Amino acid sequence: MRVLLGRAGRLARIAASGPGAWKGWILYLAVLGLSFVGVWVSVRLIAWNKAFYDALGAMDAGAALRQVGVFFALVSLSAASWLAGDWLRKRLLILWRARLTSRALDLWLDGRGYWLLRPGFSAQAVENPDQRVAEDCRLYVQNLLTLTLDLVSEIVGLVSYIAVLWSVSTFALSLGGLGLDAEIPRYMFWLAPVYVLIASLVTHLLGRPLNRTYFEREKVEADFRHALVQLRDRADIVAQAGGERAERHRLDRRFAAVAGNWRRVMRRELVLGLFERPYFQTVLRLPTFFALPMYFAGAVTLGGLMQVASAFSSVTTTLSWFIFKYKQLAEFVAVCERLDGLMQAAGHPAPDPDVPQAIRTETGGGRGLDVSGLHLATPGGTWLEPVPDLSLASGQTMLVVGASGQGKTTFLSALAGLWPFGTGTIRRPAVAPVVLPAGAPVLGECLLSAACYPARPETLERARVLAVIERIGLGHRLQGAGLAGLSMGERQRLGLARAVLNRPDWLLMDEATSALDPASEADLLAWLRAELAGTTLVVVAHRPPVGLSVDQVITLGLPDLERTLA
Numbered sequence: 001m002r003v004l005l006g007r008a009g010r011l012a013r014i015a016a017s018g019p020g021a022w023k024g025w026i027l028y029l030a031v032l033g034l035s036f037v038g039v040w041v042s043v044r045l046i047a048w049n050k051a052f053y054d055a056l057g058a059m060d061a062g063a064a065l066r067q068v069g070v071f072f073a074l075v076s077l078s079a080a081s082w083l084a085g086d087w088l089r090k091r092l093l094i095l096w097r098a099r100l101t102s103r104a105l106d107l108w109l110d111g112r113g114y115w116l117l118r119p120g121f122s123a124q125a126v127e128n129p130d131q132r133v134a135e136d137c138r139l140y141v142q143n144l145l146t147l148t149l150d151l152v153s154e155i156v157g158l159v160s161y162i163a164v165l166w167s168v169s170t171f172a173l174s175l176g177g178l179g180l181d182a183e184i185p186r187y188m189f190w191l192a193p194v195y196v197l198i199a200s201l202v203t204h205l206l207g208r209p210l211n212r213t214y215f216e217r218e219k220v221e222a223d224f225r226h227a228l229v230q231l232r233d234r235a236d237i238v239a240q241a242g243g244e245r246a247e248r249h250r251l252d253r254r255f256a257a258v259a260g261n262w263r264r265v266m267r268r269e270l271v272l273g274l275f276e277r278p279y280f281q282t283v284l285r286l287p288t289f290f291a292l293p294m295y296f297a298g299a300v301t302l303g304g305l306m307q308v309a310s311a312f313s314s315v316t317t318t319l320s321w322f323i324f325k326y327k328q329l330a331e332f333v334a335v336c337e338r339l340d341g342l343m344q345a346a347g348h349p350a351p352d353p354d355v356p357q358a359i360r361t362e363t364g365g366g367r368g369l370d371v372s373g374l375h376l377a378t379p380g381g382t383w384l385e386p387v388p389d390l391s392l393a394s395g396q397t398m399l400v401v402g403a404s405g406q407g408k409t410t411f412l413s414a415l416a417g418l419w420p421f422g423t424g425t426i427r428r429p430a431v432a433p434v435v436l437p438a439g440a441p442v443l444g445e446c447l448l449s450a451a452c453y454p455a456r457p458e459t460l461e462r463a464r465v466l467a468v469i470e471r472i473g474l475g476h477r478l479q480g481a482g483l484a485g486l487s488m489g490e491r492q493r494l495g496l497a498r499a500v501l502n503r504p505d506w507l508l509m510d511e512a513t514s515a516l517d518p519a520s521e522a523d524l525l526a527w528l529r530a531e532l533a534g535t536t537l538v539v540v541a542h543r544p545p546v547g548l549s550v551d552q553v554i555t556l557g558l559p560d561l562e563r564t565l566a
């Protein structure tokens with residue numbers, strides 16, 4: 001319980017604090033105030049019960065008609081306050097959800113959690129972060145509002161209903177029928193909490209396994225959705241490989257986990273429902289039966305009986321909050337665990353502590369690079385071949401070669417400050433480099449944003465951006481098709497445009513021109529070098545790029561076979 005309150009409290013602090021937090025609190029208090037109006041109407045309806053049924057018992061048509069009018073007035077007030085409360089509650093929901101989402105995104109992106117906390121990279125990898133940010137933020141705020149607002153108004157309601165029940169259940173229950181010479185004064189009043197306490201304990205025992213099952217449900221649903229997104233993203237590869245059956249098998253396996261979890265949820269909800277459902281249906285009827293002995297003994301009128309039954313069921317229904325909300329509480333517990341887990345992990349993203357992470361990075365004033373004693377390891381702790389010590393002056397070009405799998409890409413990651421595993425020292429420019437990764441992935445939503453990434457197109461001079469796109473030979477793609485179907489060579493051209501438009505102090509290129517024909521490669525690299533004359537260049541390639549003069553070559557691990565033969 002303490003752990004849950006800790007998690008829920010940490011998340012609530014994020015949602016309800018910060019600049020302009022007062023707006024949220026005003027909305028919260030307004031919703032709370034409106035829910036009190038609802039409580040007042042319910043209390044008033046208990047008194048209405050007596051007045052109406054007594055009027056019926058006395059065959060007083062005028063009084064009964066007046067009570068019909070009172071009834072409609074009360075119901076209208078209740079409906080109006082409910083609708084207003086619901087509207088304000090929805091506004092509050094989006095306000096607090098936006099804060100929580102923004103904080104989650106800050107932590108996830110700024111601390112590089114999205115990179116460091118990937119499965120296979122970190123011992124505390126965060127699974128399905130997309131679902132946690134997109135859905136859990138919404139579910140958390142939704143449940144927080146429903147549960148806390150309900151709880152407060154239930155507590156206020158409870159005090160009012162208890163007062164009413166105390167005042168109307170004046171009669172005692174004689175235990176003479178059981179052979180005892182005793183009686184329980186105000187027995188209807190004492191019966192209510194005992195009845196609910198026993199029911200709550202039973203509910204908790206039957207419903208406890210639901211927490212874990214709900215937690216699993218979110219995970220398996222997210223895994224299934226993610227598998228479908230992967231199929232969409234890799235549509236061309238799957239189609240070329242004729243991988244439909246393999247994909248179907250993968251999706252079936254993920255869905256089998258969803259179905260398995262669903263069956264477990266069904267079983268557990270059935271067990272809980274076997275108790276909860278009959279309880280729900282009897283809680284409103286039983287009070288009348290409990291009060292019948294007094295009615296037949298002539299201690300109360302028909303109106304009095306209805307009033308005491310109504311007060312009793314109001315008290316028991318309010319006290320039964322825990323029972324009726326059990327499933328929602330279980331879901332809330334699961335959401336708090338997932339969302340707080342993401343926030344905590346992203347706040348201190350730590351890769352596997354058992355693998356050495358002793359790479360010292362110094363940022364020098366210039367654009368040069370110095371590497372000494374650098375020895376890199378994989379996230380699993382396997383050492384790669386040591387990187388030769390090197391010194392690259394500002395504006396120079398270095399070619400990195402080596403057979404496949406020797407650590408060239410890993411070396412670039414380490415230079416960029418993204419690879420924590422290993423030992424040694426790197427002195428590098430202060431500002432982050434532009435990295436053109438192997439495979440030439442394209443980031444951005446249209447050609448303009450992809451060419452400028454990570455700069456936003458509106459921050460650069462539009463005529464220049466268009467001229468660069470023309471220069472790399474993609475002017476014809478400015479209209480229409482967006483980024484769909486760009487060839488590997490075209491994506492690599494876009495990468496070169498990114499480098500030119502972002503004008504980095506240093507540029508890391510991983511097989512960034514491998515798909516270009518030699519003439520285009522020579523032309524574009526000469527253009528890139530002229531545009532970025534002062535930029536320090538580190539180029540990973542299995543064959544020296546055509547048209548780029550290289551100042552230094554280093555070989556990582558085993559050399560390329562081609563170079564060995566040469």
Ligand SMILES: Nc1ncnc2c1ncn2[C@@H]1O[C@H](COP(=O)(O)OP(=O)(O)OP(=O)(O)O)[C@@H](O)[C@H]1O
Pocket residue numbers: 120121378379380384402403404405406407408409410411
């Ligand atoms: N996230 C990771 N988890 C486990 N092993 C990794 C990871 N990243 C890289 N490795 C391993 O580290 C080694 C070096 O990989 P790297 O990609 O740096 O090689 P490379 O020299 O760039 O290869 P290629 O020329 O084929 O692109 C490989 O054995 C690779 O499997």
